[in-house]
Amino acid sequence: MKKSPVFSAVLASMLSISVSFAQPVESDYYPITTIPLPEGEVIEVSGIDILPGNKVAIASRRGDIFVGEDLFGEDPEPKWSLFARGLHEVLGIAWKDGWLYLTQRPEVSRIKDSDGDGRADVFETLGDGWGINGDYHEYAFGTRHDKDGNIWVVLCLTGSGGADDKSPFRGWCMRVTPDGKTIPTGYGIRSPGGIGFNHLGDVFYCDNQGLWNGSSSLKHLRPGGFQGNPTGNKYFALTDALGPKPPDPKDGSRIEVERSKVPDLVPPPIVLPHGKMGNSPAGIECDETGGKFGPFANQLFVSEQTHSKVHRVFLEKVNGFYQGAAFPFLKGFGSGNIVARFAVDGSMFTGGTNRGWGSHGKNPFSFQRVNWTGKVPFEVHEMRAKADGFELTFTQAADPVSLEKISSYTMEAYTYIYKSGYGSPVVDKTIPSIKKAVSGKDGKSVRIHIEGLVKGNVHELKMPGIRLKGSEQPLLHDVAYYTLNEIPKG
Amino acid sequence: MNLSSFLCSSALLAVAGLQVNAQKPPKGFEKIDQEIVISTMEAQMKYDVRSFSVKPNANVKLVFKNPDALPHNLIICTPGKKKGGDRGREVVDAVLKLGDKGVEQNWEPKGHPRILVSSGMVQPKKEVILYFKAPKKEGDYPYICTFPGHFQLMNGVMGVSRLANPITNLTYKFFHGGWDKMPDFSKMEPKKTGVLASGLFDISPRDKGDDFGFVFTGEIECPKDGKYTFVTSSDDGSQLLIDGKLVVDNDGVHGVQSRSGSVTLKKGKRSIEVRFFEKSGGEELSVGWSGPGIKNQALSKSSPGGGGEEAIGLLVEPPEGEASVYRNFINGAGPRAIGVGYHEGVNLAFDANNLRLAMIWQGDFIDGARHWKGRGAGYQPPAGEAVIKFPEGVAFATLESSDTAWPKAEYRTKDFRFRGYVLDKSQRPTFKYERGGVAIEDTPLPVSGAEGEFGQIKRVIKLKAKDAPANLYFRIAQGGFEKKGDTFQSSELSVTVKGANPSVQAGDLRVPISFKGGTAEFEVTYAWAN
Known part of the structure; x- marks a missing residue:
């Protein structure tokens, strides 16, 4: 059997660069x-x-x-x-x-x-x-x-x-x-x-x-x-x-x-x-x-x-x-x-x-x-729960306009049945409502205000609209899964 | 009975020059496991069978025919130091040393330790029948004609293998080169050629891991007229031909993949050829067949299409001069077993739950395939033969008196604590464990057997205690032991003890431990009974 190429990931990235130079890859x-x-x-x-x-x-x-x-x-x-x-x-x-x-x-x-x-x-x-x-x-x-x-x-x-x-x-x-x-x-x-x-x-x-x-x-x-x-x-x-x-x-x-x-x-x-x-x-x-x-x-x-x-x-x-x-x-x-x-x-x-x-x-x-090449990827750095939402920080400054657009985000909340049988489907799915997103001064953070947080559930946040400051570049990974067992007091 | 003397006497059963049918099989050979016919080839100074395989301990009937114009013999030799690699030269050299006496002795160095079976000199146009029991020990046993000058061409190998099969004259040609499809090997020069006496298709004679090929040719004995199905399972490509016709096409570069093909064949010997090549990555070749009275018989060390249940093909072989350790679920030694295979050909499994020697056996150590393929479910038994199991439960106990019933077996005793082991330079472990305040060091060591003989295991046990317990006993084994001189014999085991006085008590062979100055030491030798 043929061994897979040594640097398949690297090769794939080189190919994608040559086809569409725009988007960075992992x-x-x-x-x-x-x-x-x-x-x-x-x-x-x-x-x-x-x-x-x-x-x-x-x-x-x-x-x-x-x-x-x-x-x-x-x-x-x-x-x-x-x-x-x-x-x-x-x-x-x-x-x-x-x-x-x-x-x-x-x-x-x-x-x-x-x-x-x-x-x-x-x-x-x-x-x-x-x-x-x-x-x-x-x-x-x-x-x-x-x-x-x-x-x-x-x-x-x-x-x-x-x-x-x-x-x-x-x-x-x-x-x-x-x-x-x-x-x-x-x-x-x-x-x-x-x-x-x-x-x-x-x-x-x-x-x-x-x-x-x-x-x-x-x-x-x-x-x-x-x-x-x-x-x-x-x-x-x-x-x-x-x-x-x-x-x-x-x-x-x-x-x-x-x-x-x-x-x-x-x-x-x-x-x-x-x-x-x-x-x-x-x-x-x-x-x-x-x-x-x-x-x-x-x-x-x-x-x-x-x-x-x-x-x-x-x-x-x-x-x-x-x-x-x-x-x-x-x-x-x-x-x-x-x-x-x-x-x-x-x-x-x-x-x-x-x-x-x-x-x-x-x-x-x-x-x-x-190994890290020394180039900083554009990623969510940290995601913290707040009494009425989340605060995200980024590894690089984001475009504040994209951070404050509600349409930059979607959110779902859900959980799984706690049962003696094997696994569970996704249950209790809700769509918490994103009311407001406020960029930090330097664009390196955003505070998202949400109605309908569900204690105990996974909050899946997608951020397809966020852009790197001064660029059309999106996040390298634009999804996060936060498990909200506890909601901090205001 | 001593094995070599038994085989010498069975060799005497061969009676030169009699008609085949007139000769009745001797006692013990009413049932024949394997029958082989070997003939000399007229004016060619060759045997027509250059290799065949038999199972250990099989009752073998060997018909040796000599249609040639010269006298010939057939002497089967033990493997010797080179494991059959000298093709029996040592015995031929002994014939040369006979000098003038050679003629009188019919060119046979009688009593030579490597002679296993001899036909005696068979005159032209005569034949003999030999009945013998195949050796217990697996390996390559060369056979030769010792008539002066014949040896160079007149030789062959008898493979003794548990996987013995009806393939004879199996040889290989080994090639270097990188291919994506099966090449035409007939136009290439092989890097190496050789004989596979075991009759098993085997790609281990390779000298590299990628970019190589093999062509194997041999003859397969079809027991009856009928439809036969052959299967190859290979990584990368393989093909199987019978009488020169392609039956299985498993060509191309791929992971382990099985292909089969069927063919109608007449009773008798058919030529079989397997071609194989490996490009890069993993490599594997398994071959098997089915037919009238044959169901999925493996023709290679691993069997094809075994799926997840396949539990052979990854034999753990102790390197030259070393022992190998295998810790896993071993059938007969529990889930926390420590298998030890010694290069000398003896093996044991230690049960670290109950701190006891659980089993000893001969030959191959253990096959890792059960635990190393798929998820690794289940217990793997020893790969070798002559397995002797020792009683479950603890091996040390304090008893009220020497004949008190031994404590009942527990799954895992709480009385003991396993402390591990140290390995000597040959990777041989000394086990360490504790019972109460008694520290025990337990060193099993292999003892090589004589040619064709089983080895033994010698075990040195040292105990140390601050407060030596009274009435501590060690149980060696269970079963009907009889004392003969210094040894205790059962139907399977022969035990000698130094430094302590064993006796048979309540169905056990027990040793009372007597401490002197806080220490005790004794030595137990385990030999396989004949």
Whole structure:
């Protein structure tokens, strides 16, 4: 089979430039570079971390760890070496103090090359306080270390919606401490696709559409928090860590309704509307490069497996709850994106696979790098909820006239049924009315006044009419999805 | 019984010069699994069959005919150090060393360790029938004529493989070049040629990953008159020809794609040819056939059209001199299994839920295809043979007395804590785990078997405790063990223990652990019973 061209995204952009020179495309700002992997190896990249000396470690679903050097530069020709083989589906790696920490299906482990031959020879099991029963769905995704040195692990249910007696704590979030304790930390998880921190060290994960998940979403793992799927609540019988078993939510309701009755239910900060944004959100990576990756400091970048994309997420805290907006960011990756990791130079490494679940990118696996060219794309930078609408800021000054035209915008609000069955159609659709849009002085922000905001619902804002100042250039991505669980007080 | 002596004695069953039909099969060979006919070719100094394959342990009937004007023999050799790569030269060299004695000994270095089966010298226009049990160990077993000067041309290979099939004389030609369609290989010079004794179409003899091609030719034995369907599944193009006629056309550059074709054939040997080319990216070739009495038999290591259920084709093979680790769901060792395949040809699976040796086996290690294709559902069994399973549940327990019933098996014990493993320079693990205050280090090591013999596994177990527990026992195995000298034997296993005194108690083979100065150490050797 022929490999797809190395720089398909770049090629596509060159073609479009030659045909119609007018509109910029994603790759003008964020080109994707494919990084060659060792010949003959199948590396379905499921974990990436940066090692001292600018080396990069990658883990694979087959359970191998490779370490690469010379992955930077325009046309990288990396040197790869095998660090470890035969581990149990590693979905999370983290380098710390000479050890590589791994989240394998049954345990968090740490491994080390003690004799300096380049291959790991010490494999220590750190924490394994959960069970597996042989079901392929029982995935375990792990973070890097939090500020206390813990690794957070989210455990997929047994099958798509079960919780086997032989495999305790499916559907739970566990923390593995530096001294090897496994602490039950949260519950209500269905099928995670990845986990990560924001710049403050708070922990988020993506859960996929399915039972009790009307749409896929990005969720906040607050200790003691309930993420919405009660299947794993039976394991309250095994631990006192989170108090008594809470009541089950009502089937066929709405998150907004049930959260008033089930106090620990954490509403998803970001609903990623199924089919519109993607079908299968995965890893979460925060831009802490201090501007080396462009203007989106401290925002989250979410890998999307089915659509072979990376989304961008802005979060704010309203009334004590995280919520915010998701934006399209970059498409055209080689396979199904699973993880992303920033390097110190501002490179974002991405890895993916489409085994078992297909992806738009047709390669069975890929390892790529995204770099910012230094050109600032014209994008919505942040989107904040206000008592009567939203405030948007932009990465570049917009044409104030286009910002203030009501016809520059359309808005829909909707949600999904909170039910035990699989997924949900879009329901409760309304058209909030945009009353007024007021440009900030410099054209770098706009305040949109709206009647008919719906608490709990996704607010899909389209902005086809907004133009760059002094130009006919529209936004690079003119849509945002804000999940309005909380409305700030006036 | 020792394998080589058994095979030598079975070789004696061959009686030169008798009529085929007059010779009755010896005891144990009432049922023949595979029958092969090999003939010398008149005035050509060649066997007509240059390769054939048999299944391990199969009852084989080999008819050796000599219509030539010279005497010839047929000696099947064990693979030797070069795994069959020397084509049996070691045995021929031994004939030369016989010197003057060569004539008396009929040019056969009797008792040579690499002789597996011998026809004895067969005079012109005579034939013999050999009955033998195929070796347990998979591999390439060369066969040769040891009459001086014949070896160079008179040789062949018997492949022993679980996937043995009715293809004989399978050879390959390997080409370099980039194509978008099947080229005319007949006009090209091959980079390499070789024999595939296993009878399996196989693109692994390639020396590069892109821009190459293969032409395979061989003969396939059709058991009956009837309609036969052939299928190829390939990435990129492939074609299959029977008696020179195109039956399957799977040409072009594409991902893994299956195509089939049918043809009516008479009973007997037909020529089979498969052509394959790879442009770039992934490469794969699977071939299979169906026909009267044959249902989807694979003619390659992976089977075509297996869809998502296919669980072979990605065999994990320990590199030269190393062990390979495979952590996954292993059938017989639980969901948290750690498989270890040793290059020496022995394998084990450790159950990290109950901290026990779950299984040992011989031959191939494990196939990753179940877990590495599709979503990876299910438990994968060992790929090799002679699997010995050990009892479920914990392997260490404190007992009131030596014959107390062993605690019942749990899915996962809470008494133990798995601590991981360290790998030595050969990637061989020492497992570490704890039970209460007892730290246990458990080092299994492979012991190579003699030629044609199974290897063994030696396991060194070290315990350390601040407060040594009383009445701690280790259970080695379950089943009817009998003590013979220093060993304990069951129908499948032969166990010897050093540094402790095992005994059979309540149906188990148990070892009481006695600590001295807070430590204990003993060694268990697991050998496969004959």
